[in-house]
Amino acid sequence: MGSGNVATHLGMAFVAAGIRVIQVFSRNFEKAETLSRKLSCEATNELAGLTDDADLYVIAISDDAIPDVVTAFPHQGKLLVHTSGSTGMQVLQGKTDHYGVFYPLQTFSRDVALDFGNVPLCLEASDAETGKLLEDLALRLSVNVSWISSEQRRKVHLAAVFACNFVNHMYAQAAEILEDNDLPFELLRPLISETARKVMEAHPHSVQTGPARRNNSGIIDKHLQMLEKNPGLQEMYQYISESIISHYGNK
Amino acid sequence: MGSGNVATHLGMAFVAAGIRVIQVFSRNFEKAETLSRKLSCEATNELAGLTDDADLYVIAISDDAIPDVVTAFPHQGKLLVHTSGSTGMQVLQGKTDHYGVFYPLQTFSRDVALDFGNVPLCLEASDAETGKLLEDLALRLSVNVSWISSEQRRKVHLAAVFACNFVNHMYAQAAEILEDNDLPFELLRPLISETARKVMEAHPHSVQTGPARRNNSGIIDKHLQMLEKNPGLQEMYQYISESIISHYGNK
Numbered sequence: 001m002g003s004g005n006v007a008t009h010l011g012m013a014f015v016a017a018g019i020r021v022i023q024v025f026s027r028n029f030e031k032a033e034t035l036s037r038k039l040s041c042e043a044t045n046e047l048a049g050l051t052d053d054a055d056l057y058v059i060a061i062s063d064d065a066i067p068d069v070v071t072a073f074p075h076q077g078k079l080l081v082h083t084s085g086s087t088g089m090q091v092l093q094g095k096t097d098h099y100g101v102f103y104p105l106q107t108f109s110r111d112v113a114l115d116f117g118n119v120p121l122c123l124e125a126s127d128a129e130t131g132k133l134l135e136d137l138a139l140r141l142s143v144n145v146s147w148i149s150s151e152q153r154r155k156v157h158l159a160a161v162f163a164c165n166f167v168n169h170m171y172a173q174a175a176e177i178l179e180d181n182d183l184p185f186e187l188l189r190p191l192i193s194e195t196a197r198k199v200m201e202a203h204p205h206s207v208q209t210g211p212a213r214r215n216n217s218g219i220i221d222k223h224l225q226m227l228e229k230n231p232g233l234q235e236m237y238q239y240i241s242e243s244i245i246s247h248y249g250n251k
Numbered sequence: 252m253g254s255g256n257v258a259t260h261l262g263m264a265f266v267a268a269g270i271r272v273i274q275v276f277s278r279n280f281e282k283a284e285t286l287s288r289k290l291s292c293e294a295t296n297e298l299a300g301l302t303d304d305a306d307l308y309v310i311a312i313s314d315d316a317i318p319d320v321v322t323a324f325p326h327q328g329k330l331l332v333h334t335s336g337s338t339g340m341q342v343l344q345g346k347t348d349h350y351g352v353f354y355p356l357q358t359f360s361r362d363v364a365l366d367f368g369n370v371p372l373c374l375e376a377s378d379a380e381t382g383k384l385l386e387d388l389a390l391r392l393s394v395n396v397s398w399i400s401s402e403q404r405r406k407v408h409l410a411a412v413f414a415c416n417f418v419n420h421m422y423a424q425a426a427e428i429l430e431d432n433d434l435p436f437e438l439l440r441p442l443i444s445e446t447a448r449k450v451m452e453a454h455p456h457s458v459q460t461g462p463a464r465r466n467n468s469g470i471i472d473k474h475l476q477m478l479e480k481n482p483g484l485q486e487m488y489q490y491i492s493e494s495i496i497s498h499y500g501n502k
Contacts, residue, residue: 163425165461172455174414196447204423210416
């Protein structure tokens with residue numbers, strides 16, 4: 001159930017692992033069909049039309065829509081999971097005794113291909129038998145499988161917003177500065193790559209660099225002046241610099 | 252001149268490319284010696300003791316200290332460059348007619364090894380002859396060489412603060428959230444890697460994801476509640492989310 005970025009990448013990972021996808025559901029039939037073609041399966045835009053023949057039903061839709069889909073889910077006693085970072089597992093109870101969470105901790109863009117084999121899969125299950133099934137399935141898709149409770153998963157998702165969504169917004173701000181000055185974003189790519197690579201082994205605290213880390217008010221003031229025509233960026237520069245200074249002080 | 256992160260990595264890149272380093276200067280003799288041992292060369296802590304025998308003198312010290320070192324530089328007519336992103340080239344004039352800038356656009360941590368061969372080297376030169384010399388040198392170290400004026404270089408450095416320093420601070424904030432909840436930072440590494448990898452080809456605007464991108468106030472409010480015990484992080488979450496929402500609106 002679902003036809004967005006997570007549904008698409010997860011569906012393709014299933015197929016690539018030799019796990020048959022029977023059917024795609026989306027309220028928007030065109031979207032259901034587009035994904036079903038990729039997965040060589042049926043499409044439906046009616047929850048009532050969901051096959052009763054699947055071993056597993058995956059709800060990969062926006063968080064807000066999960067409760068309604070659970071309520072309208074037409075079968076009893078099936079194995080039901082969702083893929084949401086911020087939704088508790090208990091939203092699934094009532095329809096079945098066997099349910100769980102299958103949360104891929106990764107950023108998916110529809111048109112960006114991805115190696116699913118290293119995606120951390122965060123699992124939670126209603127019972128040991130369901131847990132065993134989900135773990136076997138997860139290990140067919142990725143080497144990186146963890147058991148994470150609903151409470152922890154919410155924290156993981158929150159941390160991911162900083163490490164991914166906010167990080168990408170910083171990239172976008174940098175791109176804006178360059179493009180406003182007729183410089184190509186390309187110039188920054190090696191720096192972006194290396195900044196990420198450094199924390200593959202080091203802890204981010206130990207590799208923080210830059211004017212704010214050195215508490216270099218001369219450079220910080222120059223940068224703030226350069227951003228005078230862009231108050232939004234200027235405020236963000238000041239805000240994050242102050243946060244870095246307060247974290248590291250003169251250490 | 253200098254014994255910090257840039258001086259260390261640049262010195263090692265010179266040596267690796269078969270370019271002889273004659274001498275390291277640092278006010279702190281111990282630091283000068285440590286680096287000179289790595290580069291198999293002399294060390295001095297006196298500017299007056301600088302060899303007059305070098306083809307090139309590289310000032311790789313903190314921005315604030317550059318003017319004083321230029322003033323005290325004991326030779327006339329030498330080829331003199333600095334490596335600073337935020338300092339104009341003209342700070343070097345007066346001592347010589349041949350000067351320039353050799354700015355490596357990369358994040359250097361002393362203990363993190365690095366492949367210098369892809370580091371963007373941003374060059375500027377006082378005259379064509381100096382330019383030719385610096386370009387030949389740069390191309391022995393890296394395939395990625397650009398001509399960037401002092402004015403542009405300041406913008407590039409500013410953009411780099413967002414793309415590197417602020418990004419790393421986001422990683423650190425994410426680490427803090429995980430560690431406060433007894434979860435390992437390790438869990439986020441594939442996401443960090445992929446977030447950087449996506450912008451190696453795509454523009455960051457086109458791959459922005461997350462609750463703020465979708466203007467999902469339900470999740471944003473939940474996240475703000477979860478950060479209630481950490482007002483600094485809470486404020487940052489709100490601040491950056493609002494910036495993302497204002498950039499993308501309901502697009």
